[in-house]
Each structure stands twice: as C-alpha cells, then as structure tokens.
Amino acid sequence: MAVKAADGRASGVSxxxxxxxxxxxxxxxxxxxxxxxxxxxxxxxxxxxxxEALSSQARLAGKRLRVHGTVVPASLVHQAGTxxxxxxxxxxxxxxxxTMAVDFHGIPPDLFKxxxxxxxxxxxxxxxxxxxxxxETKCPSKYESQATK
Numbered sequence: 646m647a648v649k650a651a652d653g654r655a656s657g658v659s660x661x662x663x664x665x666x667x668x669x670x671x672x673x674x675x676x677x678x679x680x681x682x683x684x685x686x687x688x689x690x691x692x693x694x695x696x697e698a699l700s701s702q703a704r705l706a707g708k709r710l711r712v713h714g715t716v717v718p719a720s721l722v723h724q725a726g727t728x729x730x731x732x733x734x735x736x737x738x739x740x741x742x743x744t745m746a747v748d749f750h751g752i753p754p755d756l757f758k759x760x761x762x763x764x765x766x767x768x769x770x771x772x773x774x775x776x777x778x779x780x781e782t783k784c785p786s787k788y789e790s791q792a793t794k
Contacts, residue, residue, distance in 0.1 A: 696743035
C-alpha cells in the first residue's frame with residue numbers, strides 16, 4: 646500500500662519498478678550461481694585418505710582427487726632420465742590400513758622420499774591406480790615440543 650505524501654501524490658515504489666528490481670535480482674543471482682557452478686565443477690577435487698579412496702573406487706573412478714598417505718619404503722621406483730615415478734601409498738593409523746599404487750609424472754618436491762607423508766593429486770583409474778600429476782609433501786614435525794620427541 647502506498648503512503649500519500651503531503652501534496653497528495655502516492656509515494657513508494659510502483660509496480661513497474663518493483664518488477665524491474667525483482668527481474669534484475671533474479672537474473673543477477675542466476676548468472677552468479679551459473680558462474681560458480683561452472684568454475685567449481687571442473688576444478689573440484691575430492692580429498693580422501695587411501696582407504697577411503699579405495700572403498701569408494703567405483704564412484705571415484707575417472708574423477709580428479711587428492712589422496713593422502715605415506716610412501717611405502719622400498720616401493721619408490723624412478724625411471725632414469727625421465728620424470729616418471731611409481732610408488733605405493735599406504736594409509737596411516739587411525740585410518741584402516743590400505744595401499745594404493747601411484748604413477749606420477751612430474752618434478753617431485755624435495756622432501757619426496759620413501760616413508761614421506763604425501764598428498765598425490767590425479768585421476769583414479771578403474772584399476773585402483775592413481776595417475777598423479779602433482780605431489781605435495783607434508784613438512785617434517787620440526788615444531789613438535791621437546792617432550793614428544
């Protein structure tokens with residue numbers, strides 16, 4: 646209901662203006678939602694521990710994900726003269742024990758070695774192997790208190 650001004654005219658928002666505002670808000674909201682959906686859809690990666698990735702293998706096969714685990718000692722193989730690495734990751738307690746084979750192509754971080762805690766990002770194959778294009782290593786615990794060492 647419009648309120649009458651001192652000169653007798655109705656003040657407030659007309660129906661035509663209200664519809665324009667409503668349409669502008671709906672169109673702007675739809676455009677922003679569409680842009681967010683499109684940008685997050687391709688860049689989104691699942692973050693899983695080794696046991697979680699393997700238990701959801703059928704659902705995650707062919708999708709990008711990041712898998713957290715530890716490089717199994719004596720499993721790291723580097724093909725000389727290439728950027729190809731093959732290793733096995735395992736989950737750490739309190740996670741359920743599981744292992745996953747990883748093929749990595751690229752330059753590994755300096756701290757990448759057997760026994761290192763890593764996050765490997767790539768595409769999970771139907772065979773359960775992660776084809777990784779990026780590896781991150783967890784920094785050593787140099788910030789632990791002296792009592793826990």
